[in-house]
Amino acid sequence: MNAPAPLAEIDESGLAALFDALVRRGRTVVGPTVKDDAIVLAELGSAAELPHGWGVETEPGGYRLRPRTDRAAFAHSAGPQSWKTFLHPPRARLWQADRASDGTVTVREDDAPAPRYAFLGVRPCDLRAIAVQDRVLTAGAYRDPVYGRRRDGVFLIVVECTEPGGVCFCTSMGTGPGLPEGSAFDLALTETAGPGGLSYLIRAGSPEGSELLAELPARPTDGVRARAAVAGAAGRMGREVDASDLRALMAGTMTAERWNQVADRCLTCGNCTMVCPTCFCTTTEETTDLTGDHAERWRRWDSCFDLDFSHLHGVGPVRSSARSRYRQWLTHKLGTWYDQFGSSGCVGCGRCIAWCPVGIDITEEVTALRAESGAAGAR
Amino acid sequence: MTAPRLAVWKFSSCDGCQLTLLDLEDELVSLSGELEIGYFLEATSDTLPPPYDLSLVEGSVAAGADLERIRWIREQSRHLVTIGACATAGGVQALRNLSPLPEYQSVVYARPDYLDSLDDSTPISAHVPVDFELRGCPIDKRQLLEVITAFLADRKPDIPTHSVCFECKLRGTTCVTVAHGTPCLGPVTHAGCGALCPAYGRGCYGCFGPVPTTPGGGGPNTRAMLPLLRRDGLSEADIARLYRTFNAEAPEFAEAARQAEEEAR
Ligand code: SF4
Ligand code: SF4
Ligand code: SF4
Ligand code: SF4
Numbered sequence: 080m081n082a083p084a085p086l087a088e089i090d091e092s093g094l095a096a097l098f099d100a101l102v103r104r105g106r107t108v109v110g111p112t113v114k115d116d117a118i119v120l121a122e123l124g125s126a127a128e129l130p131h132g133w134g135v136e137t138e139p140g141g142y143r144l145r146p147r148t149d150r151a152a153f154a155h156s157a158g159p160q161s162w163k164t165f166l167h168p169p170r171a172r173l174w175q176a177d178r179a180s181d182g183t184v185t186v187r188e189d190d191a192p193a194p195r196y197a198f199l200g201v202r203p204c205d206l207r208a209i210a211v212q213d214r215v216l217t218a219g220a221y222r223d224p225v226y227g228r229r230r231d232g233v234f235l236i237v238v239e240c241t242e243p244g245g246v247c248f249c250t251s252m253g254t255g256p257g258l259p260e261g262s263a264f265d266l267a268l269t270e271t272a273g274p275g276g277l278s279y280l281i282r283a284g285s286p287e288g289s290e291l292l293a294e295l296p297a298r299p300t301d302g303v304r305a306r307a308a309v310a311g312a313a314g315r316m317g318r319e320v321d322a323s324d325l326r327a328l329m330a331g332t333m334t335a336e337r338w339n340q341v342a343d344r345c346l347t348c349g350n351c352t353m354v355c356p357t358c359f360c361t362t363t364e365e366t367t368d369l370t371g372d373h374a375e376r377w378r379r380w381d382s383c384f385d386l387d388f389s390h391l392h393g394v395g396p397v398r399s400s401a402r403s404r405y406r407q408w409l410t411h412k413l414g415t416w417y418d419q420f421g422s423s424g425c426v427g428c429g430r431c432i433a434w435c436p437v438g439i440d441i442t443e444e445v446t447a448l449r450a451e452s453g454a455a456g457a458r
Numbered sequence: 459m460t461a462p463r464l465a466v467w468k469f470s471s472c473d474g475c476q477l478t479l480l481d482l483e484d485e486l487v488s489l490s491g492e493l494e495i496g497y498f499l500e501a502t503s504d505t506l507p508p509p510y511d512l513s514l515v516e517g518s519v520a521a522g523a524d525l526e527r528i529r530w531i532r533e534q535s536r537h538l539v540t541i542g543a544c545a546t547a548g549g550v551q552a553l554r555n556l557s558p559l560p561e562y563q564s565v566v567y568a569r570p571d572y573l574d575s576l577d578d579s580t581p582i583s584a585h586v587p588v589d590f591e592l593r594g595c596p597i598d599k600r601q602l603l604e605v606i607t608a609f610l611a612d613r614k615p616d617i618p619t620h621s622v623c624f625e626c627k628l629r630g631t632t633c634v635t636v637a638h639g640t641p642c643l644g645p646v647t648h649a650g651c652g653a654l655c656p657a658y659g660r661g662c663y664g665c666f667g668p669v670p671t672t673p674g675g676g677g678p679n680t681r682a683m684l685p686l687l688r689r690d691g692l693s694e695a696d697i698a699r700l701y702r703t704f705n706a707e708a709p710e711f712a713e714a715a716r717q718a719e720e721e722a723r
Contacts, residue, residue, distance in 0.1 A: 115659070117632040140686070142637045159632045169628040346679050347669075348645035349620060353627035364616045366604070369488045371611050380628060385620045386669075386676050399674025436623075436635050436645055437686050 087297040088305075091126075091277045094152075096295050097236075097266075098126040101197045104291075106234060109165055110199035111158065116144050118158040120165070123199070130155060137244040137317070137429065139438030149272035153200055156244025157428045161356035162198055162205055163212060166233070171225045173363070175375045190224065197234040203255035204247075204428040206237055206262055208356035214420050215359050225378075234287065237267040241308040245317035246429030248442055252322055254426045256312040266292065269305035280305035317429065320442035321449060325423060329414025332448045333406070341444055342401035344437050349384035351431035351439070352408060357424050358382070383407040409444060462511035462610070465497035467531055469517025469524050470551055470579060474596040475542035476500045476516050481599050492610055508534035512609055515582050518544040520551060522574040525585065532586035539605060540582045543595035543704040547667050550595075552579040552707035579707070590615065593648050595665040595704035601650055618649050619670050622662050625653035634661055641690040643700065646678035646714070663703060668710035680714035684721060694722035 089097070101108050111118045112128045118135060129152040136143045137156060147154060176186045201209070209230075216223040217230065240249070240256035249255030258267050265288035269280040280302050283289040352358040362381035367374045381388055384404050389397040398404050416424035425441065432440045466476055480501060482489065496506040513535035519528060532538060543549050554562075555578040563570040582588055592605055601617060608615035618624065622644035626633060634640040634656045642661030644653070650666045671677035680701075687697050697718035701711040 115632045115637070117637045119630075119632065140636060140689075141639075142633075144637075159637070160630060164630065169630070344679075344682050346621070346645040346682055347676070348623040350623050350627065350633065350645075353624070365613070366616065367607050367611045367613070369485060369492050369603075369607050369610060371607075380624075382620075382624070385618070385624070386672060387619060396672055396674060396676060399672045399676035401675070401679060403674075404676075434633055434636050436633070436642075437682055 085299045086302040087281050087292070088300040088302075089279050089281050089295050089297050090275075091150075093281075093295050093297065094129075094277070094279060095126040097291070098123075098199070100291055100294055101199075101234065105195055106197040107194040108197045108199055109162075111153070111155070113144065117142060118144065118155050120158065120160050120162065126152075129153075129200075134242060135244060137246045137433040139246065139432050139440045140436055141438070142433050150277055151242075151270055151272045152277070153238040153268075153270045154242040154272075156240070156242065156247050157202065157205070157430050157433075159354060159430075159434060161354070161428070161430065162201065162209060163356055163359075165196060165198070166209070166229045167212060167216065167223075167226050167359060168229075170377055170379045173225075173376045173378055175373065178372045190228070193229040193231075195232060195234075196229070197236065199236045200238045201235055201264070202240055202249075202428070203237060203258050203262070204240075204249040204252070204426045205356055206235065206258070206264060207252075207254040207426045208428065209235075210263070211357045211420070211422060211424065211426065212359060214422070215357070235264045235266075237262070237264045239267065239269045239305075239309050241270060241312050243312050243316050244429060244433070246432040246440075247316055247427065248318040248320055248429060249427040250313050250316045251318075251320045251442075252423065252425060252427030256316075257309040264288070269302075269309060271304050271308050273304070278304075318432075318440070318442045320445050322423070322445075325413040325445070326415075326417040328445070328449060328452060329410040332452050333410070335448055335451050337444065337447045337451050338402045338406050340447075341405050341439060344439055345401045345405045346437060347384045347401050347404050348436065349382040350434050350436065351441075352382035352384060353380055354430040354434040355412070355425075356428060356430065357412075357426065360388070362387070383411065405439075409441065412441075413445070461492055461494040463496040463506060463509070464493040465508075465510035465513045465531075465535065466500065467497070467513060467515045467517075468499075469515065469528070469545065469582070470520035471517030471542065471544040471549065473500065473516070475545075475594075476514075478541075478597050478599045478602055479514070482603055485603060489606070493606070509536065510534055511536045512606070513538045515540045515545050515588075516542055518548045518551060518579045518581060519585055520576055520579040522576060524576070528582060528585050537589050537609060538582075538586070539590045539592060539609075540588050541592045541597050541602065543593065543665065543667060544579075545582045546591045546593055547705040547708040547711075548579045548581050550704050550706065553702060554579060555707055556702075592617065592650075593666040594650055598650050598652065600652075620649050621645050621669050622647045622649050622651070622653050622656070622666070625649050625651070626656050629653060629657065631657050634659060635686070635690060639690050641687050641692050641696075641700070643683070646680055646683055646710075663700060664711065665704045667705035667708045668714075671710060678710050678714070680710065681717060683714070684718060694718045698722075 264284040412424040643664040644662040701715040
């Protein structure tokens with residue numbers, strides 16, 4: 080009775096069956112698909128919309144779709160969006176108010192239930208990013224209602240990484256390419272492509288996951304091929320970085336010369352923060368209609384690269400220079416995040432490196448800051 | 459209480475920005491309920507006398523008579539908003555600032571002596587104080603509506619000053635530079651259009667002008683754009699031309715074009 084549960088695998092038709100089972104349960108399935116020469120995350124109608132046969136090449140400031148020689152659907156690294164697009168949407172209306180002709184004002188909060196999402200193809204680094212945003216947006220004294228409504232009951236299907244990209248460094252951050260012990264998920268898959276087609280090592284991480292797995296046409300496997308694919312990925316990371324004691328490094332390099340060098344290259348365009356799966360900053364916008372009888376409050380993504388982000392009344396932007404804005408991003412992500420939320424704000428997904436138009440590389444900046452502080456310490 | 463009186467003025471321009479007001483089809487009826495049209499020749503030849511509560515000024519100062527007229531308009535206007543690249547930066551016609559005017563006046567016109575042109579085409583703010591500048595060539599109609607509604611509610615208009623990149627990311631457009639290698643001025647260009655061109659797979663050509671420069675050292679890092687635009691296939695001459703369009707004489711874009719030419723030497 081106490082024998083370990085055997086490992087199970089499904090094939091491509093099993094993946095389609097999984098998709099259909101999610102739809103039958105009323106889930107809105109979000110996953111990767113090819114659009115505009117990139118692998119983006121979108122609501123999918125069927126498993127056929129997955130990016131079968133597509134891979135990507137990434138480098139600082141560059142991303143290209145590349146056809147693969149196999150039909151793998153998950154052999155690609157992070158694209159231009161992350162799951163925060165769905166959990167922490169770019170724009171959300173918070174409430175609206177109407178003034179009647181007698182002057183009474185009625186306020187209506189926007190609290191419509193969110194879609195019941197199933198996220199198909201969450202990479203281990205991105206699973207950690209969701210956990211980081213959970214901590215930021217729901218674990219404090221004030222739970223964010225927009226995020227909370229969307230996050231509650233998301234069905235998470237992780238797919239371990241077998242094809243890391245040129246800008247990935249999850250191994251350095253301890254978040255991938257395999258699923259770390261103790262992760263919270265519903266189902267986890269590991270994709271391998273072989274002569275017999277695609278196969279997916281599959282295991283459940285929750286009661287709902289087990290229930291769904293029981294409905295799938297699974298067969299037993301030793302899991303050796305899948306394990307080897309993940310282990311191989313760990314050895315092919317595009318980048319690595321010494322992530323030890325980042326908090327102290329950030330706190331100790333506030334006056335470093337390196338910030339000037341990176342500021343010479345930085346466009347302060349804000350792309351890095353918006354593609355980062357953990358950045359959470361927003362601003363509010365108030366709108367009225369022409370009559371002034373209808374008002375709405377919205378919130379939208381903001382970024383510490385926006386001049387208005389640090390605008391103080393009567394003073395103007397406190398962080399104006401590229402130096403101070405870039406430093407805010409890096410020191411928050413890697414330093415003060417520990418003070419606020421007890422972890423790193425970086426999970427090593429590499430998005431900020433690929434989607435920075437001028438290819439500023441967070442791992443290179445950390446290495447340079449370390450070298451500069453080491454040299455200063457040695458003097 | 460009578461409705462605030464609106465005036466719409468034209469200087470050197472193509473009329474496209476004024477037309478944006480008429481283009482607000484769904485809002486025109488309630489707009490005319492909230493504002494009294496005092497002067498808007500594009501819409502009606504009936505005019506009401508000054509003063510005006512809100513003046514929208516289109517066009518650049520480019521002819522001798524403009525100088526006095528803009529000062530008069532300023533005196534008659536409680537709140538003056540300039541609209542479009544011409545009014546805020548001198549417009550495409552400011553390209554003439556780069557070479558001596560008489561040379562091509564004589565080529566284009568049979569009797570250049572009838573002309574009353576100033577040497578330079580300049581923004582309205584070079585001549586009179588301006589309360590708000592709305593960018594774009596042409597302006598965006600949602601933004602124009604926001605400026606007018608904010609004026610009516612006596613609040614600050616919500617017109618973000620960040621880069622076009624913010625708008626691409628908010629609407630979920632994949633970056634055309636990173637994913638396709640398309641040259642794009644989005645990172646140094648003022649938001650406002652909703653990232654229109656990249657949404658259709660094109661690079662931004664900067665029609666909303668540069669992101670603002672601040673005393674503390676904020677502004678478009680056009681030097682850092684040079685290697686990027688070169689990587690994406692532009693020559694220095696191409697780069698100079700890219701900056702020299704609708705906002706050619708916005709100081710930051712004029713400087714960017716000079717930087718590109720300087721690198722070519
Ligand atoms: S800082 Fe960069 S590498 Fe780290 S999680 Fe954010 S986008 Fe990914
Ligand atoms: S890095 Fe900047 S945008 Fe990201 S969470 Fe921190 S302050 Fe906000
Ligand atoms: S680091 Fe790169 S993406 Fe981030 S603001 Fe600077 S130029 Fe833009
Ligand atoms: S993307 Fe650039 S060129 Fe195109 S409309 Fe917007 S500001 Fe103008």
